[in-house]
Structures are given as structure tokens and as C-alpha cells.
Amino acid sequence: GAVVSQHPSWVICKSGTSVKIECRSLDFQATTMFWYRQFPKQSLMLMATSNEGSKATYEQGVEKDKFLINHASLTLSTLTVTSAHPEDSSFYICSASWDYEQYFGPGTRLTVT
């Protein structure tokens, strides 16, 4: 099956700093990738749909200026959490669709102190 990687897997940062998370499709090209956030004991929440070569589509309530998404190539999408605050601490997961199925990255656990 298709493989999606995510980096870093775990990051701790200070409040006010920015954090970049990378999502890569390793063995296929992904024109569309998805970014999710999951708080403890809650379901996945779609944040945005990332389209290669164009602007991301953000879900209602997600600040596009705070969560910057760049999908510069067919195998890489990045999510930058700008000016992170403790309430941004969460599990961030990306996924990519291939052959009508979704494949998830292993997730990035962000802790903002």
C-alpha cells in the first residue's frame, strides 16, 4: 500500500514560536493531501485540504493565517503553526488519497509550553 511519512513525530516548542510539519507521500504522487487535528479522546477534525500548486481549502473555524499550508510538489505538503500557543497543542495528522483510499501519516504530536 501507499506510504505517507510525517516529520517531526514529536515537537515541543515555546509559546509564540512557529512550527513546521512536513507530510510526504513516499511511493506515490498526491495532488491532494489533508490535514487533521485530534485532541485527546476526540475524533479527527479536518483542518484543511491541501492542493498541489494552489491554495489550500480551509474548514470553517480554522484560521488560515495561523495554519499555513504549502503544497509545493506532488509529494510534499507542509503545515506551519504560526505563533503557537498552548491551546494549539494537539496531534496533527496528514493524509493523502491514492486509488480512492486515504493513507495517513504517523502524526505529529505538538506540545506548546
Added chain:
Amino acid sequence: RKEVEQDPGPFNVPEGATVAFNCTYSNSASQSFFWYRQDCRKEPKLLMSVYSSGNEDGRFTAQLNRASQYISLLIRDSKLSDSATYLCVVNPSGNQFYFGTGTSLTVIP
């Protein structure tokens, strides 16, 4: 109405029991359906796709009922290792994927 609705549970069942989850969807034109499993603090992993004719993989059986717009997952002979959250996913078209909130299953020794 939500695109996908799923009973969050939790379901607590003894080892060896049979347990079933249902998930309803609102878009009658939806084409693809999936069940994912998510372990605590891990990413979701595809458990099985759901085909119109129903499909079985070992102890797991997935079925689709288009008339009533729901999909189901049946787990027979539950194992302790089956404890996880089970997510149903509906793909109405193209690159849209809608997730249920997940059903928590705990298999008790």
C-alpha cells in the same frame, strides 16, 4: 445533518463476543466506504474497504446497505487486541472524505 454519523460507544465486550458497529451517511450518491482502526495516540489505519456485495476478512465482516444508507462492521470472536477506536469513512466523490466520530471498543478478558 452530519455527513456521517456513528455511535461513539463505548462498547465494552468480553473476549470471544461478537460486536457490530453501524454508521449512517447522508449523501446517497456516495461511492466508496471504509472502516479504519485507530489505536490510542496513533494514526488511523485502513481496516477494510466496504463493497456493495459485502466483504469478509477473517473475523471482520463489512456490509453496505444503500437503501438505508448505512455501513456496518461485524467483529466475531473478539480478541483483546481488537480494542481500539473504529472509524467509518465515506467518500462521496473525488477527494472528499467524511469521517465518523469513531466508536470505541474495549474487549475485556
